Amino acid sequence: MNKLIEIIKEASKLVTPDIEEEMNVKRMSELIISKVKEVSKESPYKPEVSLQGSLAKGTWIKGELDIDIFLSFPRNVDKSTFEKEGLDIGLKALSSYNPYLRYAEHPYVEALVDKYKVNVVPCYKVEKGNWLSAADRTPYHTEYIKNNLKEEQKLEVRLLKKFFKGIGAYGAEIKVQGFSGYVCEILILKFGNFINVLNYLSNMRKGDIISLGEINEEFVRSKFSTPIIILDPIDNLRNLGEAISYDKLALAILSARKFLADPSIKFFKEDGIFEFSQSILNNMVMVKFKHKERSEDILWGQLRKSVKALKKQIEIQGFKVFKYGVFSNNLDTSCFIFLLDSLNLNDFSLKRGPSVFSKENCDRFLAKNYESPLFWIGEDGNLYGLRKREKKDISSIIKSIIEKKSNGISKGIINELKESFQIIVGENIKGETWIKEEIIRFGGKNKLLFS
């Protein structure tokens, strides 16, 4: 227990911003907000400008901060005007910081100011429940946390966020599918402090419901069936657990158990988690390709659909796929990655033919497999044949799958894939730094958990 307290003390230093940072951030955000306000006044819709996010709530981690500035538009502004006007204001207000566009459900403006990301995001000013855009809940979230989170619990939130970052389970983006900052705040409100949350995770049961208010369990279960159900206190029809993938939840559970059993500051640091053995490359193949930028939600939907389709096709050809994944820089390059039993198939595949009773099917099977080196009749009265494989290496098989007509790959990226794909196998799998990092995360052994 002593050790646990010591580690948490050490981690607390790691996550708590020093006074200098607090001052600096405050000054900077005030400056930018005033600029945004200035520009907003000129708009015919006069959106309200407010500071949102972890800065507003006082729950950001030392050195890791986004400054989220929201523009609340009246609800009678139509969506396209709303989008256009939001971008105009953001671009103008941030014009001295080289602003650029980002895409979520709707577009917004981002810029780097010093080392901090500044986002100017439009939303609608609506009553609870009458949401018009995905960002409309945020001001309510900020208000709820500001009203309910005690001063001393801000540290607990920071510890929990940093822990999830350290193990690789932080962030609700579709790429991560982990725990959002808001979920971390809800968990601290629910369980009081960081250790209690870990204790809860260690012992949680599948299908648990986490709610800050009274619930009708039957109703909640009829609506949601995720392994963890986390109700949004400002919107009881929303399950924050939907955004958390099963494996990220499992990672959090295992990590909580391991940390409590054997506390270490490593759980709060993001590097050196994975032990990568070069020889595992001998079982890996990567498909790398170029594409245009698009909203992350759309991109990742396309990538996930496509990698599953590719996996299925590879298995049909006779490979065993141990593990598969997607890497992307979310901009112009993505990769599909597969860990296989072998990069080469054996000489023969088995074809099960029709029942002997079906004369026409038998004739067709025999005609089609005329070149088989071996036919026989099985104990089930069906015809069987061995077929000599023409293609045996994973590269030529993936190539032919991609070139095939109905391969299940998302139509949104198939053409870009076809035009630019490279298949890289075994020790040749290298790439830019970000790809290297993803490979280590994909094919490495998690030292925090498995050592």
Next chain:
Amino acid sequence: MNKLIEIIKEASKLVTPDIEEEMNVKRMSELIISKVKEVSKESPYKPEVSLQGSLAKGTWIKGELDIDIFLSFPRNVDKSTFEKEGLDIGLKALSSYNPYLRYAEHPYVEALVDKYKVNVVPCYKVEKGNWLSAADRTPYHTEYIKNNLKEEQKLEVRLLKKFFKGIGAYGAEIKVQGFSGYVCEILILKFGNFINVLNYLSNMRKGDIISLGEINEEFVRSKFSTPIIILDPIDNLRNLGEAISYDKLALAILSARKFLADPSIKFFKEDGIFEFSQSILNNMVMVKFKHKERSEDILWGQLRKSVKALKKQIEIQGFKVFKYGVFSNNLDTSCFIFLLDSLNLNDFSLKRGPSVFSKENCDRFLAKNYESPLFWIGEDGNLYGLRKREKKDISSIIKSIIEKKSNGISKGIINELKESFQIIVGENIKGETWIKEEIIRFGGKNKLLFS
């Protein structure tokens, strides 16, 4: 059609005994029967002596004949006396021909006289239906065929038998699981002649019932569910189709279709059916072992159970078994044979572990697979691990399966197997002539059907 008639003409010559053989066989059988009668008279049970089988029915194939002599004992003789007395009489009667014992449901005596096998088999003289031993139906069968088969149909029976021999589907023994001589006679009685039987087989449907008398279809279906149901005219509770394996029936169907479409005398000859490509040995492994003699029924039961258990174990280890089989000289040596995707496994196997929610099982999985080069959490929230295979070649894997405690191999032969097994792989697979022939049949392409 001309060709078909020509081929049948040619085949007819092949199967019809010439007068010399008829005379010779008649003389010899009479001689032996008189000897058996002489000895039987001395027995206190005075069994009746009769000629049975294809000689009695006039349906044997030229040059291929067993002389079956039956001893019908009164039904009040107890089984052990019946067996002992049957052997005594047979051994005494055949004493000048080096007789030896054979085992079916009960033991009997066999001897080679010239090139013919002579069997002296005890049975009980009982009323239809009150069978006391497996041989009791035979005299009724003989009588039925003698009374019903027309003179000109004897040739048709001979053609059908020879055809089934030619394709490798003749014989009801457990080793073959094909068409017995009696079934051939029933089929000719049912359909009139050889060509009609082939026509029937070509177009038959799964589950057909063949009966020489009136039947209650519902009752028959409630009792039997083989792909072909053939009712024994002297015992309507007996389905002769039970003894025919699905693959031998399928072989007969395919062969009938092929023969009618493209008649050839090859279908009546037993050799040169299989085209064996030496390279297929690269995917084969054989387990050869020695054992004591026992009844064929028992031996083959043990062998079939064991080869299935071995196959299952081999698959669990990660091999794909395309085809498997048993060879035996039915005396002292048997072999299990497997055609595999490869004789070697890949480096890693995948282990699916427990759900993350089950803490104890997770701990156990991680402790057990401590040495895994890679662990991860799957999309299903379960743990996964790669395990480096210690044994990768089929020989050492089969060795360890045989030495393992619960491997499913028949208890009746496991000790003999353990003491004498040899594992032979790839091009080293050779052996006595009978083994070579079996290998060609197992791994060769049936030229009659598949060319």
